[in-house]
Structures are given as C-alpha cells and as structure tokens.
Amino acid sequence: MWLLAVVLVLPLAASLTARGPPAVLQLQTARTSAAHPLHASEEVTLWCAPDNLQITIRRAWFVRKRDKKRYEAQLSANKKNATLTIPSATVADAGEYTCELDTQQGRLTTQVHLYARPVAITDHDHFTVKGTNEFHLEGERQYIRRGSDVNITCPVFGYPTPGIKWTKDGKPLELSDKVTLEGIAVRITEADYPHAGLYTCEAINEYTASGKTSKPLIIIEKMLDVKSELAWIYPLAVIIIILVLLAIVIGLCEFRKRRQYRQSRYITQE
Numbered sequence: 001m002w003l004l005a006v007v008l009v010l011p012l013a014a015s016l017t018a019r020g021p022p023a024v025l026q027l028q029t030a031r032t033s034a035a036h037p038l039h040a041s042e043e044v045t046l047w048c049a050p051d052n053l054q055i056t057i058r059r060a061w062f063v064r065k066r067d068k069k070r071y072e073a074q075l076s077a078n079k080k081n082a083t084l085t086i087p088s089a090t091v092a093d094a095g096e097y098t099c100e101l102d103t104q105q106g107r108l109t110t111q112v113h114l115y116a117r118p119v120a121i122t123d124h125d126h127f128t129v130k131g132t133n134e135f136h137l138e139g140e141r142q143y144i145r146r147g148s149d150v151n152i153t154c155p156v157f158g159y160p161t162p163g164i165k166w167t168k169d170g171k172p173l174e175l176s177d178k179v180t181l182e183g184i185a186v187r188i189t190e191a192d193y194p195h196a197g198l199y200t201c202e203a204i205n206e207y208t209a210s211g212k213t214s215k216p217l218i219i220i221e222k223m224l225d226v227k228s229e230l231a232w233i234y235p236l237a238v239i240i241i242i243l244v245l246l247a248i249v250i251g252l253c254e255f256r257k258r259r260q261y262r263q264s265r266y267i268t269q270e
Contacts, residue, residue: 016105016106016108017050017051017052017108017110018048018049018050018051018099018101018108018109018110019048019049019051019110020046020047020048020049020099020110020111020112021047021112021209021210022112022113022114022115022207022208022209023044023045023046023112023113023114023115023209024114024115024116024207024209024214025040025044025089025091025093025094025114025115025116025117026040026041026042027040027041027091027116027117027119028041028134029119029134030118030119030120030127030129030134030135030137030218031119031120031122031127031137032090032091032119032120032121032122032157033121033122033123034123035123037090037091037092038090038091038119039088039089039090040088040089040090040091043085043086043087043088043089044085044086044089044093044114045083045084045085045086046062046083046084046086046097046099046112046114047081047082047083047084047112048060048081048082048099048101048110048112049080049081049082049101050080050101050103050108053080055080055103055104055105055108056078056079056080056103056104057075057079057080057081057082057101057102057103058079058102058103058104059072059075059102060072060073060075060082060099060100060101060102061073061099061100062082062084062097062098062099062100062112063097063098063100064093064095064096064097065095065096065097065098066095066096071084073099082099082101084097089114091116091119091157093114094114094115094116094158094159095113095114095159096111096112096113096114096159097111097112097113097114098110098111098112099111099112113159113207114159115159115160115205115207115209116157116158116159117135117158117205117214117216117218118135118156118157118158118162118203118204118205118216118217118218119156119157119158119218120137120155120156120218120220121155121156121157122155123155124155125139125140125153125155126139126140127139127220130221133219135216135217135218135219136218136219136221137218137219137220137221138220138221138222139220139221139222139223140222141222141223141224141225142222142223142224142225143225143227144191144224144225144226144227145191145226145227145228146191146192146193146226146227146228147190147191147192148190148191149187149188149189149190149191150187150188150191150224151182151185151186151187151188152185152186152188152199152222152224153184153185154166154184154185154201154203154220155184156184156201156203156218156220158203158205158216159205160205160206160207161205162203162204162205162218163203163204163205164184164201164202164203165201165202165204166181166186166199166200166201166202167199167200167202168197168198168199168200169197169198170198170200173186173199177189178190178191178192178195179195184201186199188224191224191226192226193226195224195226196224196225196226197223197224198221198222198223198224199221199222199223199224200219200220200221200222201219201220202217202218202219203217203218203220204216204217204218
C-alpha cells in the first residue's frame, strides 16, 4: 500500500510547481522620467509553464508585485505554457512578477523577473551625455553658499535595485560628521570650501538571464561649488563701481560741454 501511495503522491507533488525564466529590458539610452519613461529597444516576452509536462493550463496571469497589476497571459496551442508579450515595454515594467497558472490539478505559481540596467531619473535633474558613452552622464553644476546644507543626489532606477558607490575628485568619498550618506544622496552639513569638487556616483546591479551574468553600470558626475557667504557683495560692488564710473563720465561730459559753451560765448563777444 505504501508503495502505491508513493507512486500516486510523487507525480501529484511534482505537478504543483511551475517555472519561468527571467527576461531583460534592452535599453540603449540612460535617461527616464515619469512623464517620458524610457522605452526598451525590443519587445519583451515573459513566459512560464508547469514543471509537469502532462499538465494543461486553463487560464494564466502575470501579476506585477510592485502595484499588484494583473495581466492575462496567452496560452500556447497545446496549453502547456503561458506568455505575456509587452510590445512597447518601459523601465516602469521592470520588476518581479508572479505567474499564476490555473490547472485542473490546482493553482500553480512561480516568480518571473524582468531585469533592467541602472538608468538616471530626470524628473528633478538635468543630465547630458559625457563623451560617447550613453551611460556616463554629467549633471548641472551646483552652487551653494559657505555654511549652507546641500544634498548631492544619485537619482537612478534599475532592477534589481542598484548599489551606489561615491567618489570625490576621483578618490573614495570620505564620510564625517558633516558628510553623510542618506539613501541615494550625499548630505553635506554646513558646507565649507574643502567640500567643493567633483562628486561621482557609480550605480551597478547584477543579474543572470539566458545563462549570462551581467553587471551594467551607470556613472553620474556632479560638480559642487562653495561660494563665500559674502559672495553677494562682489556683484553688488561691481554694479556700484559701474554706476560711479558712469556718473563720473556723465559729469566729465557735462563739464566739457559747459566749458566749450563758455569758450564759444567768449569768442562771440570779442
């Protein structure tokens, strides 16, 4: 009897599992935003199937973990596997999906991952490509007054979540009471002149798909300038000097004009 039970239970246990390989978004550029999400250069297809090849699928769905959005999958002609094709996928589609298979033997589930390399988020930052590498970006120069606080951010997205490494002027960033890391940002409190310089963040993630492991990287550079707390005086002084010089020029011109007038009048009287 026990042998018969084993023979019956083992195939049933095997039938209640499923599988699905990961997929990768093919991204050719490195900038995205909520208003203009970056599109993949190719359509993306996710698929999953029961491990037991004898099981047929009645219906199937892919559920995106981030927002619980459900997508009904297409079944193959023999109802052995389910696919979800995203013809115009964006980086917003990246993440973890749960494949749900409705079969006569019960509900089967497995996790399917859609990977994306790190890209820069441009909702609050402006970046330009540095050189010919689309994934080497340069941010806008930041100016702050000495004694002010500032955040230097590395706004990136990728799946899996990228790890971030910071350097300053080409050397590993030294942390202190005034220089700390807060999420994706370097936080500088009461900035001083030595804090000025080139800050670089390197964001990298790692994933394996189709038997190949990738470690894509994005580099973002931001220059920080620290100005004197009296910096506002210099342009004001320049304006005052210009006004004084202008007044002197006008005064000299007026003096010369009056002098010429008196001379011409004197000649006329003679």
